[in-house]
Amino acid sequence: QKEVEQDPGPLSVPEGAIVSLNCTYSNSAFQYFMWYRQYSRKGPELLMYTYSSGNKEDGRFTAQVDKSSKYISLFIRDSQPSDSATYLCAMMRAAGNKLTFGGGTRVLVKP
Amino acid sequence: EAQVTQNPRYLITVTGKKLTVTCSQNMNHEYMSWYRQDPGLGLRQIYYSMNVEATDKGDVPEGYKVSRKEKRNFPLILESPSPNQTSLYFCASSSGASGHYGYTFGSGTRLTVV
Numbered sequence: 001q002k003e004v005e006q007d008p009g010p011l012s013v014p015e016g017a018i019v020s021l022n023c024t025y026s027n028s029a030f031q032y033f034m035w036y037r038q039y040s041r042k043g044p045e046l047l048m049y050t051y052s053s054g055n056k057e058d059g060r061f062t063a064q065v066d067k068s069s070k071y072i073s074l075f076i077r078d079s080q081p082s083d084s085a086t087y088l089c090a091m092m093r094a095a096g097n098k099l100t101f102g103g104g105t106r107v108l109v110k111p
Numbered sequence: 112e113a114q115v116t117q118n119p120r121y122l123i124t125v126t127g128k129k130l131t132v133t134c135s136q137n138m139n140h141e142y143m144s145w146y147r148q149d150p151g152l153g154l155r156q157i158y159y160s161m162n163v164e165a166t167d168k169g170d171v172p173e174g175y176k177v178s179r180k181e182k183r184n185f186p187l188i189l190e191s192p193s194p195n196q197t198s199l200y201f202c203a204s205s206s207g208a209s210g211h212y213g214y215t216f217g218s219g220t221r222l223t224v225v
Contacts, residue, residue: 004153006153008151034213042219043115043201043203043216043217043218043219044154044214045216046213046214046215049213088153088154090154097142097159097167098144098156098159098169101153102153103151103152103153104153
């Protein structure tokens with residue numbers, strides 16, 4: 001069983017809709033939680049970073065972490081065609097030296 | 112512009128022919144790492160380096176070597192490539208290994224071993 005599970009999608013939504021993404025994990029030692037966006041033929045770029053539990057908002061993006069359920073979410077409001085990409089969740093232990101990634105969810109925002 | 116530069120972007124090679132993928136960062140980052148990305152398996156760490164002359168294995172180090180002689184460079188060496196090393200490779204750098212720091216990734220190197 002993978003440490004981090006993520007639905008591969010694709011998730012197709014109309015422009016302007018809310019995109020809801022999530023990951024579950026099994027390792028309770030994870031303390032840092034991140035979301036990366038990856039466009040085709042590009043490297044991942046950091047979107048959101050959260051330490052421990054709680055919510056974080058940045059513009060149209062909201063990240064939520066529920067450590068008791070081992071579940072993290074990313075919401076994208078007012079989605080745009082430019083949001084079409086693969087979204088990767090990633091996690092790290094407190095004294096870690098690597099990111100553990102989910103497999104990524106492909107998102108398509110249709111005009 | 113702050114960036115991580117990988118070369119080459121695409122490479123097709125034959126089994127057993129030694130190759131090096133270069134990685135360079137211009138952000139004076141101490142931490143650098145190599146990942147490979149495969150369908151259904153996501154990104155997995157190959158090797159990482161906490162600083163010059165300090166490298167260690169990640170989750171999938173077999174068949175790979177690295178070196179860190181200078182802070183800015185972290186090449187990935189495949190001494191005898193095999194078809195199961197066909198993958199998309201990413202180099203990443205950060206101010207530190209901790210999750211407090213964001214990782215900057217390069218644009219990737221798509222390697223095919225035939």
